[in-house]
Each structure stands twice: as C-alpha cells, then as structure tokens.
Amino acid sequence: MAAQDRWIVLSCVPSSGCAIFNYLSFIEVRSDQPKGAQQISGRVDFPRRSGVGKLNRGLAYAAPDKSGYNYPSNGKNLVAQNKNGYNLGPRRCGLEEVVRVKNGGTRFVDDGVRQPPQKKRKFSPIVWDIEEKEVRISSRNRVVSTPTTLSSPPSPCTSSIVSDEGVTKHSVSANLIEEVQHLPPKSSVFGFAAVSGQQCPDDEPEQGLVRKEIVQAPNIFTSRWSSDSDDEDVSRSEEKSRSSSLESGECERDDLEGDLIVLNQSNERSSCVLSACEDGDMECQSVSYGVMDIDDKREEDVAVDQPELDVEEPTGRGVNMLLGCRSVFEYAKLNKISEGTYGIVYRARDKKTGEIVALKKVKILDRRDFEEYGFPLTSLREINILASFDHPSIVKVKEVVVDDHENVYMVMEYMQHDFKGLMESMKHPFSTSDVKCLMLQLLEGVKYLHDNWVLHRDMKTSNLLLNNQGELKICDFGMARQYGSPLKPYTTKVVTQWYRAPELLLGAKKYSTAVDMWSVGCIMAELLAKEPLFKGTSEIDQLRKIFDTLGTPSEKIWAGFSQLPGAKANYSKQLYNLLRRKFPAASFTGSPVLSDAGFDLLNRLLTYDPEKRITADDALNHDWFHELPLPKSKEFLPTFPPKM
Numbered sequence: 001m002a003a004q005d006r007w008i009v010l011s012c013v014p015s016s017g018c019a020i021f022n023y024l025s026f027i028e029v030r031s032d033q034p035k036g037a038q039q040i041s042g043r044v045d046f047p048r049r050s051g052v053g054k055l056n057r058g059l060a061y062a063a064p065d066k067s068g069y070n071y072p073s074n075g076k077n078l079v080a081q082n083k084n085g086y087n088l089g090p091r092r093c094g095l096e097e098v099v100r101v102k103n104g105g106t107r108f109v110d111d112g113v114r115q116p117p118q119k120k121r122k123f124s125p126i127v128w129d130i131e132e133k134e135v136r137i138s139s140r141n142r143v144v145s146t147p148t149t150l151s152s153p154p155s156p157c158t159s160s161i162v163s164d165e166g167v168t169k170h171s172v173s174a175n176l177i178e179e180v181q182h183l184p185p186k187s188s189v190f191g192f193a194a195v196s197g198q199q200c201p202d203d204e205p206e207q208g209l210v211r212k213e214i215v216q217a218p219n220i221f222t223s224r225w226s227s228d229s230d231d232e233d234v235s236r237s238e239e240k241s242r243s244s245s246l247e248s249g250e251c252e253r254d255d256l257e258g259d260l261i262v263l264n265q266s267n268e269r270s271s272c273v274l275s276a277c278e279d280g281d282m283e284c285q286s287v288s289y290g291v292m293d294i295d296d297k298r299e300e301d302v303a304v305d306q307p308e309l310d311v312e313e314p315t316g317r318g319v320n321m322l323l324g325c326r327s328v329f330e331y332a333k334l335n336k337i338s339e340g341t342y343g344i345v346y347r348a349r350d351k352k353t354g355e356i357v358a359l360k361k362v363k364i365l366d367r368r369d370f371e372e373y374g375f376p377l378t379s380l381r382e383i384n385i386l387a388s389f390d391h392p393s394i395v396k397v398k399e400v401v402v403d404d405h406e407n408v409y410m411v412m413e414y415m416q417h418d419f420k421g422l423m424e425s426m427k428h429p430f431s432t433s434d435v436k437c438l439m440l441q442l443l444e445g446v447k448y449l450h451d452n453w454v455l456h457r458d459m460k461t462s463n464l465l466l467n468n469q470g471e472l473k474i475c476d477f478g479m480a481r482q483y484g485s486p487l488k489p490y491t492t493k494v495v496t497q498w499y500r501a502p503e504l505l506l507g508a509k510k511y512s513t514a515v516d517m518w519s520v521g522c523i524m525a526e527l528l529a530k531e532p533l534f535k536g537t538s539e540i541d542q543l544r545k546i547f548d549t550l551g552t553p554s555e556k557i558w559a560g561f562s563q564l565p566g567a568k569a570n571y572s573k574q575l576y577n578l579l580r581r582k583f584p585a586a587s588f589t590g591s592p593v594l595s596d597a598g599f600d601l602l603n604r605l606l607t608y609d610p611e612k613r614i615t616a617d618d619a620l621n622h623d624w625f626h627e628l629p630l631p632k633s634k635e636f637l638p639t640f641p642p643k644m
C-alpha cells in the first residue's frame with residue numbers, strides 16, 4: 001500500500017506557551033499531489049486561542065512512502081517548524097515524513113530522530129484542551145472511522161516532564177502526531193474525613209470526637225499538577241438536546257467540553273477522516289467528516305488573521321469517507337441490551353466469524369442538531385479513547401461501522417453482565433475475596449486511565465462490565481477527558497450523582513483523578529453491600545447523605561473546603577464518621593463485614609479532601625489485598641445466568 005493511500009492523523013498540542021496546535025486532525029494523504037511532498041487533502045482547523053495566534057486552517061503534506069518503513073516501531077520524530085524555522089517541538093508520526101503547513105507555513109519535517117519506545121496506549125488519542133465548550137462534529141463532509149488494528153505502537157503521547165516537586169512524571173506531550181493504522185482492505189477501522197483516617201471508631205462513635213488520623217496519602221493535586229492559579233473562564237454550553245431517560249441517581253451531562261477526536265485508519269481505497277475546526281468566535285468546534293472542503297469564510301479568516309499560506313489549497317472534495325467503514329449489516333443484531341443517554345447497546349453476531357459482540361449505536365439526540373453540528377462529541381470522545389486504550393480492564397472497541405442512515409456504531413467485545421444489573425439480580429452480595437478480585441481489576445483499570453492522564457468521570461456500577469471469565473472491564477467513556485498540567489477548570493456536572501465526589505457536589509471547578517477514586521470507593525461499598533452507598537435524590541440530598549454517614553466536613557479536615565461554592569450552605573453538623581456502622585468488623589445482622597484493613601481502604605477512598613484521597617496506585621498496594629481471605633482469582637469468580 002502506498003503511503004499516499006494512507007490516512008494520517010495530525011495531533012494537537014496542549015495550549016502551553018507558544019504551542020499553537022490545539023487539535024489533532026485526520027487528514028487524507030492523497031495520491032494526486034506534487035512529488036516529494038504529497039499534499040494531504042483537507043482542511044485542518046484550529047481553535048482560536050488568545051495570545052497564541054489564531055489558527056484556522058492548515059494544509060497537511062506527507063512525503064511519499066519510502067518503503068521499508070516498518071510502522072509502527074520505526075516511527076520517526078517530526079519537528080514542526082514555522083515559516084522562519086522556529087521549532088515548535090517534536091512530533092511523532094507513523095508516517096515517514098509528514099509536513100503540515102498551517103497558516104504561516106508551519107510544517108513538520110523529519111528530524112531523523114527516533115522516539116524511544118514508549119508505553120501504554122496503543123496510540124495517543126486526543127489531547128483535548130478546550131474547556132467546557134460545546135463541541136460537535138460536523139456532519140457535512142462526513143467521514144468516520146476508528147482504528148481497530150490493535151497493534152501497540154509506542155505511545156507518542158507521553159513524555160517526561162518535571163512536576164512541581166521535581167519528580168519526573170509522564171505527561172501527555174504537546175505536539176502529537178497520531179499514528180497511522182495500516183489496515184487490510186475493507187476492514188474498517190477503525191472526616192470524616194478525618195482524612196484518610198476519617199475514622200470514628202465503631203466502639204465510641206458517640207463519644208464526640210472524630211479521630212483525625214492524618215495519613216500521608218499522595219497529594220493528588222500537588223503531585224500531578226502545577227498551580228491552579230490560572231483562573232480560566234469556563235465557557236460551557238449546554239447540550240441542546242437531552243435525553244429524558246436518565247437513570248435514577250444520574251445527573252444530566254451538561255458538558256461537552258473536551259475536544260476531538262481521533263479516528264484514524266487507512267485502507268486501500270478510502271478511509272475515514274476527522275478534522276477539527278472552530279466555528280469562528282463562537283468557539284463552536286466541529287469536526288468535519290470526510291474530505292474537508294474549504295469554506296470561504298474560513299479562508300477569509302485565515303487571510304485576515306494569519307500570514308499567507310505558502311502552500312497550495314487542497315483540491316480534493318467530497319469523498320465519501322464512510323466508504324472506509326464496514327457496514328453494520330456485517331453484524332446480525334440479536335437483542336437490545338440497554339438504551340442509555342447516549343447510545344443504544346445491542347448484542348450482535350458477526351455474520352462472518354460468528355463472534356458475539358456488543359454494538360453501541362451512537363444516539364443522535366436531535367437530528368437537526370446533528371445536521372448542523374454533527375456527530376456528538378461524547379461519542380467521538382468515547383470511540384477515540386477506547387480505540388486508543390489497550391488494557392484488560394478497559395472494554396475493547398473492535399471497529400466502528402455505519403448503516404445506510406449515517407448512524408455510527410461501535411463494535412465492542414461483548415461482556416455478559418454489568419454490575420448494576422448483576423447486583424440487582426443477585427441474592428447475596430459478593431464475598432470478600434470476590435470483592436478483592438474485582439477491586440484489583442477495577443483499580444488496575446483506573447490506574448491505567450490515570451497513568452494516561454484520562455479521567456473517566458462517570459464511574460458507576462452500570463459502567464463496569466463482567467464477562468464469564470471473571471474479567472471486569474470499565475466502559476462508557478463518553479464523559480472521560482484528558483487532563484494535564486496546569487489543572488484546569490472543568491465542568492462539575494460529571495459523574496452520576498450517587499458516585500459523585502463531594503468536591504464536585506460542592507461545585508469545585510478544578511478537580512482531578514480523585515473524583516474517580518471517590519467513585520471507586522462508592523463502588524467498593526456497593527460491591528460489599530450489594531446496595532449503593534449514597535442514594536441521594538438530588539445534589540443537596542446527596543451531600544446530606546454523605547455528611548450523615550461520614551460527618552460534616554470542615555476546613556480542619558479538608559483544607560479549601562470553605563472556599564468551595566457549595567460550602568456556604570447551612571449543613572446540619574454531623575460530627576462523627578459513622579461509616580463503620582455500615583461495614584462492621586463482625587455482624588450478626590447481615591451487614592457486610594469488613595476487616596480493619598478493608599475499612600481503612602474504604603475510608604481512604606471516601607476521604608473528603610481530594611488531596612488526601614488515596615490514589616489507584618496506592619490502593620492497589622493496600623494491605624487489604626494481602627490479608628486473608630486473599631483475592632479470588634478471576635477464573636473462580638461466580639458465574640451468573642445470562643441476562644436477556
């Protein structure tokens with residue numbers, strides 16, 4: 001396959017300093033371009049960024065295949081330079097050379113340097129760095145696809161940086177270039193928180209004082225981010241259409257922040273492409289499907305705000321990129337598993353292989369919105385992240401397929417159960433060794449996410465799947481987003497209410513991995529008790545329920561608590577942490593029992609202060625997992641009758 005038939009993804013750069021690329025894009029490498037540097041058809045749009053320079057459009061070029069290139073392991077580093085040769089930093093790409101010319105003539109050139117093999121992701125998905133904006137993908141010029149080739153090229157997404165404390169961390173690097181997936185023809189690719197201690201000993205709960213056992217849990221905020229002094233405005237837009245089908249305890253998802261999105265692929269004839277763009281001052285970003293045609297207004301913008309392009313305009317127009325995706329009719333739908341806010345999930349069979357899969361149809365909530373704004377961001381985000389991840393505790397996306405009506409489906413590995421449904425149908429709760437086994441898998445998955453700078457933000461039992469091999473996998477990444485340094489304000493309307501961390505309920509705009517850890521604590525409690533821990537009926541009721549159990553937080557146990565928007569409300573003072581009552585060390589009443597070590601872990605997960613809340617890494621090393629009963633191995637987990 002010639003290079004010019006490939007699709008490549010140009011990635012974006014976080015918004016630091018002079019970094020001016022904010023998006024990744026999918027760009028078609030065309031064969032009808034001049035020699036040497038093959039022009040990549042399409043438009044590359046960038047969000048407007050104050051102080052950085054407006055980037056509206058660029059053109060991408062790629063050199064022809066110099067054969068013998070053994071993707072992905074031989075990926076080269078590319079350097080982006082502006083017109084004056086200013087080096088914008090290394091980028092890595094799965095193609096031999098990629099030259100991207102943006103406004104002002106920025107181009108990527110091969111610097112001949114090899115990237116050391118890196119870790120974790122199959123490829124780097126997105127860096128989304130757009131705060132709380134409505135982001136949609138335009139249905140005009142549509143194209144979609146996602147990688148299915150799950151080879152694991154070294155991740156270009158991480159690089160070492162030095163944190164505030166001088167500790168070397170991995171971070172999502174700026175300046176990414178996504179890698180090309182080489183695909184076979186036709187395969188579409190695609191107190192109380194008396195801190196950790198939060199303890200109020202069971203034998204003396206009424207004695208008045210909460211024991212404050214300050215445990216030096218890793219400091220999530222300070223260890224991973226620089227100062228949060230950047231008080232960026234969060235421009236958030238409400239999603240116009242909402243589903244009324246929210247499950248009990250769920251909040252509406254009102255944020256569509258984050259950005260876009262990946263999907264790369266190639267096959268012999270056509271591929272799916274996404275590019276990202278910004279809609280003028282409105283900062284409504286959209287991703288064009290398919291070949292990007294040049295819209296006049298954007299050209300004007302470029303002309304006014306940017307130096308002249310020193311490259312040719314793209315010539316390609318209107319290729320139907322959906323051709324690159326297999327049809328959903330390759331699968332026989334067997335039954336509907338679930339209909340959620342953003343998707344309908346079916347059990348289906350691959351007609352060719354007989355394999356049973358899960359098909360998640362992306363729900364278009366409002367057709368007119370779709371026409372105008374395109375493919376829902378949450379779905380793109382989910383596809384992108386899932387396609388980029390490769391971990392036993394994260395559900396795998398096999399490919400993306402389409403139907404005749406432009407509906408898009410994710411094809412995922414099929415998992416027989418979700419924990420919400422499972423626990424509703426179980427007569428007895430999981431045993432302690434079952435829960436340990438499940439918690440280890442869950443924490444491994446969460447650690448993987450956090451190591452890759454992704455917040456899931458919607459951890460709950462219905463988003464945890466279990467198969468008959470005893471494997472637990474996290475799904476539903478529609479709310480996930482990349483985070484980085486410095487800590488940015490995000491929307492607070494994330495995480496289903498029952499699992500939502502107190503800092504979110506109290507309106508903290510800056511939050512991070514600790515929100516997922518709180519949810520993990522709620523899940524641990526639920527796995528043990530077979531009942532959700534805090535079943536609030538509203539946000540205020542949710543807080544009330546948390547405070548009633550863990551005690552009302554104060555500045556003393558949670559530094560910064562009093563500054564949170566929601567802290568001003570008049571909460572009734574509950575001085576004690578009564579969690580141990582719900583999980584006693586021994587019980588004759590049927591309450592779930594929990595050893596001191598187990599209770600300590602639960603308490604650390606449900607620590608008010610996010611900075612003191614335990615991390616996934618530390619939780620995995622917690623003593624509870626080393627004491628008897630030991631975690632069961634997956635193969636010995638109970639099996640359950642199939643849900644129908």
Ligand SMILES: Nc1ncnc2c1ncn2[C@@H]1O[C@H](COP(=O)(O)OP(=O)(O)OP(=O)(O)O)[C@@H](O)[C@H]1O
Nearest residue numbers: 338340341342343345358412413414415418462476
């Ligand atoms: N790979 C899979 N295999 C089997 N069932 C699945 C799979 N993925 C999802 N499901 C089922 O579909 C349900 C909804 O999936 P998912 O959460 O991804 O959709 P959603 O539309 O985002 O839902 P919600 O609005 O609840 O967040 C899950 O709770 C689970 O029961």
